[in-house]
Amino acid sequence: MSRFLRPLTRAVTYTRWLHLLIGAAIPLMISFIYPGLSDPAFADWMLIALQPIPLVAAVALLPSIRRAEGLQARLMLFPGQHARVPGADEDPGVSVAPSASWRDRGRTAVWLVLRLEAGAAAAFCTVQLLGTMLALLGSVTEPGEDPGVLFPVPAASWTNALLAPLPLLALLALAVVAGRLMATAARRLLGPSPKERLAALEERTEQLLERNRIARELHDSIGHALTVAVVQAGAARAAADPEFTDRALGAIEETGRAALEDLERVLRVLREDGQSASRRPTLADAGQLLDSARASGAKVDVEVTGPLERVPGPVSREAYRMLQEALTNVLRHSGPVPVQVRLAVDAAALEIGVRNPLPTGEEATGRGGSGLRGIRERATLLGGRAATGPRDGEWQVHVQLPLG
Incomplete structure (x- = not known):
């Protein structure tokens, strides 16, 4: 009833x-x-x-x-x-x-x-x-x-x-x-109408892609900052050297500040409050990224071929995140080891290569976690390709991105 x-x-x-x-x-x-x-x-x-x-x-x-x-x-x-x-x-x-x-x-x-x-x-x-x-x-x-x-x-x-x-x-x-x-x-x-449904579907797809991009941004930025902080803190404790400890604390502070800026920018986008987001880092800021890895104890050798300023903004921003994730992956799984970084720009494409020795006593599967998967997803969205995995006793990350 x-x-x-x-x-x-x-x-x-x-x-x-x-x-x-x-x-x-x-x-x-x-x-x-x-x-x-x-x-x-x-x-x-x-x-x-x-x-x-x-x-x-x-x-x-x-x-x-x-x-x-x-x-x-x-x-x-x-x-x-x-x-x-x-x-x-x-x-x-x-x-x-x-x-x-x-x-x-x-x-x-x-x-x-x-x-x-x-x-x-x-x-x-x-x-x-x-x-x-x-x-x-x-x-x-x-x-x-x-x-x-x-x-x-x-x-x-x-x-x-x-x-x-x-x-x-x-x-x-x-x-x-x-x-x-x-x-x-x-x-x-x-x-x-069908046209309105298609427009709503496209808008929903754009929102999901934006959320996915923001998730990758947070993963790369915060993950890199935490990895650097952990490695630096462990190295400072093992060294028991006041001078090295000061340098380690400085590197942790700088990396943490950059991560907080990224977090604030992402939160502005999520709030949609109409404020302009701060500038996203590009390959022009790669020097700070490499210095952060060096401060963690890694010996980073860099080879740059071609003008990085010719790289379009979207490609340069995504390439920075790929390089950041590759270095974070090195520090997280291999520690402070020698790293070879290569950035090559020609008329058609940008190539990124990162190599480091494999950690002893561990078997590399080549699949990697969400970070390496994010590198491949970013490359695919830009029309390029990425390969990650062990080769000749080294862990290699190779990315090729078209400039068009």
């Missing part, structure tokens, strides 16, 4: 019924002009329901009508976020964009005609059922005059009081069923 009574306790049931009754306003106003409402026949009722159709179909050609109907449908046919009902927080699936094609205009016209006819039927049923209920109550003690309703009223009897609630219950049941049907029709006729 509660399953059938629950819809009657929800406000959306009555806002849906009100939405239906509003649709009867146009045929009601036109009926005052013709054919009038003084003792109308069945043919007059049919004319009242049909004659506004050309008018609403013409109004549907205006692009803004689809937006107005979509906003009204969202407001009155679906529970708001404040409503404590299941699914209230979900997108109702009704577009609020203006008509962008003739197909949108056609769907809007069908919706307006449906709303017109459903509203006229809802108003007619409301008047008839409420009139029947009042006629039954009035005939309890004495026979009344013709109430003007379609449903026959029994002769005067006290039992009519028991029948009086039935029309009201029928009206409430009709309100629940008709409201749900109109909500379903709104999703079909006012729902997003």
Whole structure:
């Protein structure tokens, strides 16, 4: 029983019924002009329901009508976020964009005609059922005059009081069923067009790609800072040299400050507060990255061929992160070992190579973790390729990125 009574306790049931009754306003106003409402026949009722159709179909050609109907449908046919009902927080699936094609205009016209006819039927049923209920109550003690309703009223009897609630219950049941049907029709006729769905899908894809990029940025930056801090702290403890300890603390401070700047920039992007994000590091800042690795005890030899300033901004920024992850991987898994870094720029591509001896007593699988996977993903997104793994007793990272 509660399953059938629950819809009657929800406000959306009555806002849906009100939405239906509003649709009867146009045929009601036109009926005052013709054919009038003084003792109308069945043919007059049919004319009242049909004659506004050309008018609403013409109004549907205006692009803004689809937006107005979509906003009204969202407001009155679906529970708001404040409503404590299941699914209230979900997108109702009704577009609020203006008509962008003739197909949108056609769907809007069908919706307006449906709303017109459903509203006229809802108003007619409301008047008839409420009139029947009042006629039954009035005939309890004495026979009344013709109430003007379609449903026959029994002769005067006290039992009519028991029948009086039935029309009201029928009206409430009709309100629940008709409201749900109109909500379903709104999703079909006012729902997003294929073009809008494609645009929403593209926007969602861009958001996911941006989140994925931010996750990689945080992994590379914070992971590098923590790795350097751990290596420096361990080396300082083992060395027991005040001078070396001072240098190690300085390197930890510098690396931590750079990581905090990256974190602040990423948080600005996530907040979307309109502030401009700080500049992302490029290969022009690779010197600080290499100095940080050297301060951790690694012996880094660098070979640069070609002008790094010719590398486009997006490629240079991603290349910096790849180099950062490669050096972080060296410090994390091999410790302070000799590292060979090669940066080569020609007319068509940028090549990055990082080599270091494999740690003794460990077997390299070549698969790597999320950092190496991130290097390969970055290279693929830029149209390049990356290879990571053991070769000739060394761990090698080789990346080739097109400059076009």
